[in-house]
Amino acid sequence: MEDNPSDKLTKAQKLPLIREYRAAWDNVHTEETARQGKSIPMKFDGLAWELGGGVLAESIWAKGVQFRQLPSRIRGISEHTWTTSFSLNMDDFTIDPGQDLLAALERVSSNQSVLPSFCCCPPSHEECLLDILSTYVLCRRESDIHWQANLLPVNVSAIHIRTAFEIRINGDLLGILARQESYHINQTWSCINVWNWRTGEHLLSSTEQPLSFLFMGDRYLLTLKPPDILEGPAIVVHDIFVPSRRWMFQLPLVQGTVGGGSPGEGGGRILIREMNFISETGLYPNLDVVSEPGATWRPSTMLSPFYVARREKLIVLVMNLIFNRRQPMVSLTVSTLSSRLLACIEAVEPPIEGVDRRIMWQDWGDKNCRMGYWPNRWDGGWPCVSTYGTKYACLEKNRVTLYDFNQPAVRHGASRNGDHEGSNSTEYVMHSTDLETGFFDKPVVTSLPYRKRTPENPHIALIP
Template identity: 25%
Template structure:
């Protein structure tokens, strides 16, 4: 029976009240009465529901009406679920050998001191393509960026001095504006962070991550007398939050949120009972001291032990965007990816039977955060066994796609993009695995039938000490690529951003080829 008090309210007032509710409550309201059901079917309520199911959040007030936003959101969703490309574009690959893809901006260098940026377009979020270049006063060894904060982080190529008696090496990290190359307005003065290495004349590789005001860099050195280090700064003040040193370990990291840092670790050859771990460190208790791995972590997620004959040779964690990332409000985009709508892909490469085989573990951020939030803040160094979090909260499987350690931007939000190798009888296939659990629960269908859901259990044998069973559901969207020819290359890697897909071809050096999928996704072929 309809509630006379509620239904006697003006319809406009009821609409305003419902628009303030979360999507779950809106769905409950739909079952209250026929009036509420009709209101929920209106655009304002439907838009809230579609945002939630799509893993998106509403943008700032702009000229877009609610009806406009709902229509654009539905069109964007349909385009991703069909993967139709409608145009192509070729442009040259530059010679600088460093690049980055983040927040719908693709950047590459032409020389060690010049960076070129390309903002990738989106029809459904009304983003126009834009290009610009920045000339720098240094040679850049590596870099990362955050377009939402107009932040460009540059690692200066260190100068090696073979005849000096110094025992340390200084790594200079510059904080610049992405649009101008000048000092970032929020950076300290001078806008340079200095990392002192307790060894001289060593070359390093760098892994850089930004999360709001936090900058994390993992320094991995080629020489054995220099231990790898992971340092986190508050880049707006220049202060070190944490520094960890690692000895004879394979290490990788990612920001879980603005409080917790996720550090993956695995022992190398020669260790007994080899096991990968995901350490969680609390960054609200900063310290400039250098810590070892076992010093003071908040908790650790344990993987099952590897088989005696399986030796880890590489470990990586990928997740984009950062947990606090949002587009610049000045862009006035109608909607964007929700901060919590994130997937971690943890890849371990194992040496077994004289072969290196990669295995991917797909872990939604909620799987880890739900266990962390359940712990008391007074509890330290808590071990969370694999059986507590892994079997139903993850999906672990042998990688069936082409893995290239160079082109690593294969995840955005809950989407993972990959390519299969072509054979004599079957062409190459582009595949998206989407771990958006709300979309799966609603069991969204597409008319052309290229999407299906996976609910069965994946079993991994002869890699770990025991059989591993995982069952986190996911949705698969596949698209067959044109057969290889003089006009159609064989792609070697796939990358993903918020609105675009990028396919990489290394058979044609120094050239990018771009195609747009349903005005949503683009591909770059090198």
């Protein structure tokens, strides 16, 4: 947790509230919690939604966005709703409650388009120019352009109809990932760009086919790099203000992805989000990264008396693996903390300009990650997982199960309950685990402690 300095409560007054808040998380799946809880249904009549900063935002078809401030009895936050109306053909959006900010992507018909002020389109875009994507930075409570924005609607991409997008906000930074999906290797393409939305300055561009991205603080951008003929997938951390400085965190190597015979000697293909890459034997049908959209935001002063620590963000990588066509596909997760990645960056020599600083899996993954099986086979779409600070929840056998990587809380709970034991269906995992899949070149042993909570009642699936 992180203290809100704007709150007027004393430390003595905050301490019992923090204890009550932690106790509520410890008993999240009990029947008593279910009776006291409140259901907040989603509308699902729009195309996009986002949950972050204690606010649920849902698009309303052709009308705008409805916002709902989620209540918190312990922190004294009341529930209220409001709607921001505008007539945009909105493709996607993101919010920052702390800055009263909404950034929206709009598709504009090509016959109404003007020359984009910045274009991040694939080389063959002249043949597939169908739409123009515009970016608007708006106030959440009004449909006007945000009073501090100099990014007045800026056309960011000439796009193909199969192009998908991700948009994220972090402080003054606005990032947009465009990904054109194709079944043909010579037509795959993706690109990420970062701007300062207050000044309109373009800060970073990457066309190395990133699959997903997120901000780590005010300086670093994390992207997910797909595998290629020489190496497996990797987490790449970019210095936004010095784009030539990059750190590449290698993930475990699938057998045969480096070295060995040519693809014609029994090799396979890697299929990632419908993008094809040559490999030797291993296949990655799907790969994605999930994290809370705004854990590094500057929180609203109304969120008192404390909030989730901004430097400690859980990052969950979800992947599908197929070693050969005679074995079933396996879905795996790699969980780590943003603070662990930042510590690794600070511990190594800075990259030489234009040369990536590579950090091998055995040098960072064993102690800073936890790798495990995904409870259900992932279909390759948006992973059905919700993250909040150092926690994530997913569906396991029709029950919502909560994984918590809050290291002080995990160590404290394990000292009282012991490894692999706990109350209220809580399991503490403190020891190293060996993921015996037979997929990787070397044994994958990971040791990041965590605790897992499952509901006592199979029909209860609540998170406060």
